[in-house]
Amino acid sequence: MSATPFKLMDMYRDLIAIPSISSTEPSWDQSNEKVIRLLADWFSQLGFAVEVTELEDAPGKFNLVATHGEGDGGLLLAGHTDTVPYDEGRWTKDPFKLTEENGRLYGLGVIDMKGFFAFIIEALKDMDLSKFTKPIRILATADEETSMAGARAIASAMAIKPDYAVIGEPTGLVPVMMHKGHMSEGIRITGKSGHSSDPANGVNALEIMHKVMGRLLDLQGQLKKKYHNPHFNVPYPTLNLGHISGGDSPNRICACCELSFDMRPIPGVPPEELMGLLHHALEPIKQEHPNTMDIFHLHEPNPPFSTDTEGELVQAAADISGHSAQAVNYSTEAPYINQLGCQTIVLGPGNIAQAHQPDEYLDLSFVKPTLDIIQGLVSRFCLEQK
Numbered sequence: 001m002s003a004t005p006f007k008l009m010d011m012y013r014d015l016i017a018i019p020s021i022s023s024t025e026p027s028w029d030q031s032n033e034k035v036i037r038l039l040a041d042w043f044s045q046l047g048f049a050v051e052v053t054e055l056e057d058a059p060g061k062f063n064l065v066a067t068h069g070e071g072d073g074g075l076l077l078a079g080h081t082d083t084v085p086y087d088e089g090r091w092t093k094d095p096f097k098l099t100e101e102n103g104r105l106y107g108l109g110v111i112d113m114k115g116f117f118a119f120i121i122e123a124l125k126d127m128d129l130s131k132f133t134k135p136i137r138i139l140a141t142a143d144e145e146t147s148m149a150g151a152r153a154i155a156s157a158m159a160i161k162p163d164y165a166v167i168g169e170p171t172g173l174v175p176v177m178m179h180k181g182h183m184s185e186g187i188r189i190t191g192k193s194g195h196s197s198d199p200a201n202g203v204n205a206l207e208i209m210h211k212v213m214g215r216l217l218d219l220q221g222q223l224k225k226k227y228h229n230p231h232f233n234v235p236y237p238t239l240n241l242g243h244i245s246g247g248d249s250p251n252r253i254c255a256c257c258e259l260s261f262d263m264r265p266i267p268g269v270p271p272e273e274l275m276g277l278l279h280h281a282l283e284p285i286k287q288e289h290p291n292t293m294d295i296f297h298l299h300e301p302n303p304p305f306s307t308d309t310e311g312e313l314v315q316a317a318a319d320i321s322g323h324s325a326q327a328v329n330y331s332t333e334a335p336y337i338n339q340l341g342c343q344t345i346v347l348g349p350g351n352i353a354q355a356h357q358p359d360e361y362l363d364l365s366f367v368k369p370t371l372d373i374i375q376g377l378v379s380r381f382c383l384e385q386k
Contacts, residue, residue: 022082069135080144111350116168168348202253
């Protein structure tokens with residue numbers, strides 16, 4: 001920790017310097033403990049009571065809850081401490097070294113989203129916390145980029161009960177009151193290998209998968225016709241065929257083929273409903289080719305999110321930010337934070353177009369507006385209004 005920890009750029013530099021990649025690929029996956037311990041130190045120095053918890057189902061991954069004030073209610077400022085992997089050959093800068101250039105800050109996690117915690121501390125350090133009449137809480141989670149295990153654990157524990165929550169994902173400082181869910185699914189076809197000269201000697205998994213893909217494309221069209229939510233620029237649940245693998249030689253009957261795809265449910269259409277439609281669409285193929293098909297989750301489905309569009313938090317965020325609330329197609333931890341019983345929005349600096357990209361950056365024009373918005377929301381929901 002630096003000798004002057006509560007300077008925005010110093011905090012940013014320290015956070016970016018700690019790798020905390022979350023990945024389903026074990027060679028990439030890392031613990032977030034060092035980031036959590038650094039945040040625990042900083043918030044302790046601000047006078048917060050800090051609780052660090054290792055996830056029961058994910059050893060080496062940690063959540064942090066920092067609290068100033070007593071009782072339930074108040075405001076929760078939330079974010080995740082992990083990042084995605086990076087394409088080493090495509091970055092022109094060191095992803096773990098904060099680089100300031102041409103009015104931008106570059107580094108892995110500057111907007112998605114370790115940098116948000118530096119903004120929180122910078123915004124709070126000059127506020128008189130002793131005058132708060134409602135508690136202020138900070139939540140830092142693990143593994144948002146993969147399983148969302150940290151947010152799931154917080155929702156399951158129900159140990160905190162804020163009235164309002166703001167998740168600082170990069171929204172361009174536009175309040176987000178609704179977003180789609182995310183489902184990553186897999187289908188495995190197990191056939192029987194044999195010599196290609198006589199197709200009757202085997203069961204070709206590729207041929208069966210060809211039928212599966214046809215049914216999935218039919219389902220894709222059905223989703224577009226059946227559902228509509230005008231808040232989204234893509235107003236229906238989507239289905240994307242993402243990856244396929246199978247076979248090993250052109251002169252062998254393919255014995256196994258796997259397909260990975262995603263679906264993005266909209267509010268009012270839970271993952272369970274889409275899974276029911278999926279199974280119904282594939283049932284004729286199961287009947288035609290019994291005991292060949294396995295359908296499985298690549299990770300647990302993340303549900304869609306929506307909050308009260310007329311609620312006090314949405315209205316306050318619109319007033320303070322100067323932007324009307326909107327819906328987005330990507331997914332966040334918001335549905336799990338919502339389970340705490342609070343009004344929830346997603347609102348943070350940077351643009352989602354820069355997330356998960358080489359040379360991820362924050363435009364410095366976001367700095368002052370972000371601090372003003374955080375201070376405005378904290379004042380609105382943690383200070384008694386005269």
